[in-house]
Amino acid sequence: MSSTDFNTEKPSFSSKRERFVVKALAMLSLVRWYNVFVLTCALYLSAIYMLNSGVSNIYILKDIYLHMNVLGISCLIMAGYIINGFYDFEKDMINHPEQTIFGRVVSKSFCFNSYVFLLLLGLGLSSFSGWKVFIFNVVFSFGLWFYSHKLRKKPLTGELGATLLTVSPFVSISIYYMTTNLTIGLFVGYIFALTVTREVVKRMVSLKGDLIVGEKSIPIIFGIRNCKYIILSFMIASMIMIIVLFPKILAQDISYYFGASFATIFISTFILRASKTPTQFDRINKIYKALIVLAIGSIFWY
Structure with a gap:
């Protein structure tokens, strides 16, 4: 079954502004902004309350490299959601046809370009946090792609892979502080x-x-x-x-x-x-x- 078997009729827009707003909202939905926001909060909470117990919160939050690492991880996760959407297109058209983004609101080429941009931005930001963090995040970003391309369709391996990728950002923060x-x-x-x-x-x-x-x-x-x-x-x-x-x-x-x-x-x-x-x-x-x-x-x- 190919993606052409599904209805991907594009919606019409009354103005360029409306088109821009709808596209922006569609991209926020595609990158699962809510999940990324929750995970970002979790990384900051972990850095403050778990990995730096007894250290002043202000002192921790003044660390610019912490912010770069967290923002870099967030970009990599958003990139992961985009590439996962490519491989989940057919199934999403069956299970959630009204929520499917590709080919209806934004083009696949635009989404792919966004994936590359977020991937490079995420790796670039994390490189400022040290070579160990950078290497881990490179492996993490590769894992996101490998999961979407290969592991996702394998029974149990796909679920375990998705779970490992979920907890990996916490490992990245632990590597940054070199503590656990x-x-x-x-x-x-x-x-x-x-x-x-x-x-x-x-x-x-x-x-x-x-x-x-x-x-x-x-x-x-x-x-x-x-x-x-x-x-x-x-x-x-x-x-x-x-x-x-x-x-x-x-x-x-x-x-x-x-x-x-x-x-x-x-x-x-x-x-x-x-x-x-x-x-x-x-x-x-x-x-x-x-x-x-x-x-x-x-x-x-x-």
């Missing part, structure tokens, strides 16, 4: 478990599109029943992470989040058991999306 500890490692491991769970659940939601385009996703390869067991195993892994982490943060306000998240994940196991339709699986997807966003916000109380 067991608590931070467990926290990142918890985020990893949440994210990979959500990635597999999203495959259940997009099952129809995967079937039509012939993508070999986990539910198609292993079946819905076995896929539920895979999701359950990652849910249990998340709860184990919380149990191990809890004694280390018991005296801190962040413990309230982890207590609530443990209860939420536990309840989600029962929702998973009863889920049969994409809509029902999407409830778990939304729950886990909220858990991830709240986990990032909870860093403030670390």
